[in-house]
Amino acid sequence: MVRHVSRWADGVTDHDAHAKLLASLLMSLRGTVCIYQGEELALAEAELDYEDLQDPYGIQFWPDFKGRDGCRTPMVWESLPDGGFSSATPWLPISQSHIPRAVAVQEGDPASVLHHYRRFLAFRKANPALAKGEIEFVETRGSLLGFLRSHGNEKVFCLFNMSDEAATKELPMKRLEPLEGHGFVSEILDHEVKLPAWGAFFRAPGLRTEGEGAMTGLLLKDIRKSYGAVDVIHGIDLDIKEGEFVVFVGPSGCGKSTLLRMIAGLEEITGGDMFIDGERVNDVPPSKRGIAMVFQSYALYPHMTVYDNMAFGMRIARESKEEIDRRVRGAADMLQLTPYLDRLPKALSGGQRQRVAIGRAICRNPKVFLFDEPLSNLDAALRVATRIEIAKLSERMSDTTMIYVTHDQVEAMTLADRIVVLSAGHIEQVGAPLELYERPANLFVARFIGSPAMNVIPATITATGQQTAVSLAGGKSVTLDVPTNASENGKTASFGVRPEDLRVTEADDFLFEGTVSIVEALGEVTLLYIEGLVENEPIIAKMPGIARVGRGDKVRFTADKAKLHLFDTNGQSYRA
Numbered sequence: 333m334v335r336h337v338s339r340w341a342d343g344v345t346d347h348d349a350h351a352k353l354l355a356s357l358l359m360s361l362r363g364t365v366c367i368y369q370g371e372e373l374a375l376a377e378a379e380l381d382y383e384d385l386q387d388p389y390g391i392q393f394w395p396d397f398k399g400r401d402g403c404r405t406p407m408v409w410e411s412l413p414d415g416g417f418s419s420a421t422p423w424l425p426i427s428q429s430h431i432p433r434a435v436a437v438q439e440g441d442p443a444s445v446l447h448h449y450r451r452f453l454a455f456r457k458a459n460p461a462l463a464k465g466e467i468e469f470v471e472t473r474g475s476l477l478g479f480l481r482s483h484g485n486e487k488v489f490c491l492f493n494m495s496d497e498a499a500t501k502e503l504p505m506k507r508l509e510p511l512e513g514h515g516f517v518s519e520i521l522d523h524e525v526k527l528p529a530w531g532a533f534f535r536a537p538g539l540r541t542e543g544e545g546a547m548t549g550l551l552l553k554d555i556r557k558s559y560g561a562v563d564v565i566h567g568i569d570l571d572i573k574e575g576e577f578v579v580f581v582g583p584s585g586c587g588k589s590t591l592l593r594m595i596a597g598l599e600e601i602t603g604g605d606m607f608i609d610g611e612r613v614n615d616v617p618p619s620k621r622g623i624a625m626v627f628q629s630y631a632l633y634p635h636m637t638v639y640d641n642m643a644f645g646m647r648i649a650r651e652s653k654e655e656i657d658r659r660v661r662g663a664a665d666m667l668q669l670t671p672y673l674d675r676l677p678k679a680l681s682g683g684q685r686q687r688v689a690i691g692r693a694i695c696r697n698p699k700v701f702l703f704d705e706p707l708s709n710l711d712a713a714l715r716v717a718t719r720i721e722i723a724k725l726s727e728r729m730s731d732t733t734m735i736y737v738t739h740d741q742v743e744a745m746t747l748a749d750r751i752v753v754l755s756a757g758h759i760e761q762v763g764a765p766l767e768l769y770e771r772p773a774n775l776f777v778a779r780f781i782g783s784p785a786m787n788v789i790p791a792t793i794t795a796t797g798q799q800t801a802v803s804l805a806g807g808k809s810v811t812l813d814v815p816t817n818a819s820e821n822g823k824t825a826s827f828g829v830r831p832e833d834l835r836v837t838e839a840d841d842f843l844f845e846g847t848v849s850i851v852e853a854l855g856e857v858t859l860l861y862i863e864g865l866v867e868n869e870p871i872i873a874k875m876p877g878i879a880r881v882g883r884g885d886k887v888r889f890t891a892d893k894a895k896l897h898l899f900d901t902n903g904q905s906y907r908a
Contacts, residue, residue: 346496346530348444348445352374353530356448356514357477357490357532360488362464362465367449370405372446374433375403375405375433376429376430377402378402380398380402380405380425382394384401384424385398404424405422405427408433409434413428414426416434416436452515455511455513455514455515459486460486461481461483461487462481467480468482470489470491470504475493475497476491476492476501476527477492478492488511489537490532491527491534492531492533493529495529496530497529498531499527500527501527511535511536516531516532516534517531518533549573549608549609549733550606552571552595554569555569555591555601557601565587565591565594565602567604568759570759570762574731575733579747579748579752580752581737581738581741581744581751581753582739582754582760583780587757591754592704593704595700595735596621597616597621608621608622624702625702625704626693626702626703626704627704630677630685634678635676637675638669638674638691639660639674641688641692642663642664643695644692645692663694663695667691667725668687672684681714682709686706686710694725699732699733701729703735703737705737708740719742723746723747736748741783749764750762750764751763751765751781753768760773761773769781772786774904774905775788775903778828778905786829787828787834789844789865789871791803791825791827793823794821794822795811796816798813800820800906802825804827804844805866812827812898813896814896814907816906820900825899825900825901826899826903827898829896831874834874834891835890836879837890838888839890843890844871844888845888846862846863846871846886847863847864847884847885848860848862848882848883848886849863849870849883850870853879856876857875857876857877858875858878858881859873860879873887873889
């Protein structure tokens with residue numbers, strides 16, 4: 333983003349406050365920070381005489397258009413008449429109005445615009461959501477501008493007062509925790525924030541607490557589950573933050589649904605401790621845990637209307653009629669179910685029935701949402717539509733922790749703040765979706781995340797150091813940007829590359845070559861199956877679009893070094 337905020341600040345009551353606010357606003361948006369000459373000093377546009385102009389456009393159209401010269405005069409370094417340019421003649425005259433804003437003057441003033449730029453650049457670096465995140469605007473009035481920046485699990489709520497007068501805004505989220513280092517001061521009273529003139533407000537929604545790091549929505553400590561002598565969950569440790577969307581994935585029988593049912597209280601805990609908002613809940617019945625669960629089957633009462641299905645739990649809890657009606661209609665509006673409140677479940681589509689089940693859970697106002705493969709009974713089109721509804725629901729209920737079990741990688745990658753990969757009752761890896769995709773901790777995660785699965789070729793390490801050389805099965809030597817110790821030299825390893833990272837090459841510097849045995853042309857991609865490199869298992873290449881490669885063709889493949897993976901004899905990544 334190329335900017336010159338100091339010109340925007342001209343003519344206002346407090347030039348420096350205006351410049352700080354506008355600079356902070358623009359640095360809270362996605363992009364690369366490019367600081368125009370003198371902007372970090374808040375140098376206003378200089379007034380120049382006609383004979384001093386250098387820009388041909390300014391000369392041609394003077395005085396209607398002054399060109400660029402006013403904002404590219406030399407940046408003043410010292411509070412001297414020549415601005416510190418005593419040994420040379422600058423290309424444009426020094427603006428005397430800039431002398432009080434010289435670098436030497438601002439260096440000694442912690443409240444200066446120069447120091448504010450430094451502070452906010454560090455604040456932006458410490459909060460990646462400001463530079464990389466998605467943006468969602470918040471409804472405001474008058475001089476206020478507010479939005480939420482989100483990047484993975486990182487969220488920053490930003491509010492700006494672009495006025496010479498103080499302004500007040502009701503906070504749109506229940507829990508907003510302080511962020512330090514941005515340089516602005518504001519006051520919070522009764523869930524409202526009061527911003528001074530040209531003030532700003534930055535908070536993290538429900539993810540941090542002052543002095544204690546992240547608040548725990550759900551904490552599992554050494555959780556175990558056994559059926560008689562058979563152990564199915566082996567000491568799970570997991571810290572899920574309040575407001576997180578966490579997805580459990582893994583093959584059938586890995587324990588993901590069992591773990592979800594233990595969290596819900598539907599399965600007894602054999603060993604370990606479980607805490608919800610700091611309270612140990614091992615012996616707390618399901619109805620008292622503040623949890624709502626959405627099952628694979630919709631579990632709706634067929635003789636009740638949509639309204640009555642959604643209201644049933646609250647009627648059992650003896651909520652007032654007014655409160656029941658408010659919650660049901662609020663949830664129905666959120667899930668676009670209002671036109672169907674008087675219908676029976678049999679008159680609804682599969683997607684609508686699943687939304688009713690979700691709405692029933694919302695009405696309970698839970699601390700934790702549990703989803704057990706809620707989309708598996710829907711057809712492909714309905715799965716996409718309902719997945720989008722769940723993603724929107726997560727954004728609207730940003731203070732509510734959500735745990736979602738699925739075997740569908742698309743659901744996991746698109747919905748999750750973090751993914752928990754399970755295998756045989758153990759956690760293999762926990763991380764953001766792209767972290768698991770780009771830096772799998774072991775072979776299991778590498779092959780489980782991604783479709784088609786990562787190609788794995790037996791290899792032998794032939795050289796170690798900051799780069800590692802390996803000899804692949806078949807004799808081809810490859811160098812990877814993966815550091816290894818000298819003790820690894822000569823050991824067997826597993827070389828990995830994802831199908832989508834392979835590309836066809838004619839060069840002699842290739843990874844491997846082979847004969848195409850099967851071509852699957854899918855339109856958007858073409859899958860090529862290469863036989864002979866790994867025993868009883870083809871190598872798969874995923875080419876974009878329609879690849880002009882036929883069955884029986886001999887093809888060479890290459891890939892970027894950064895996309896190559898190496899695993900030791902135990903299946904652990906050398907990158908980890």
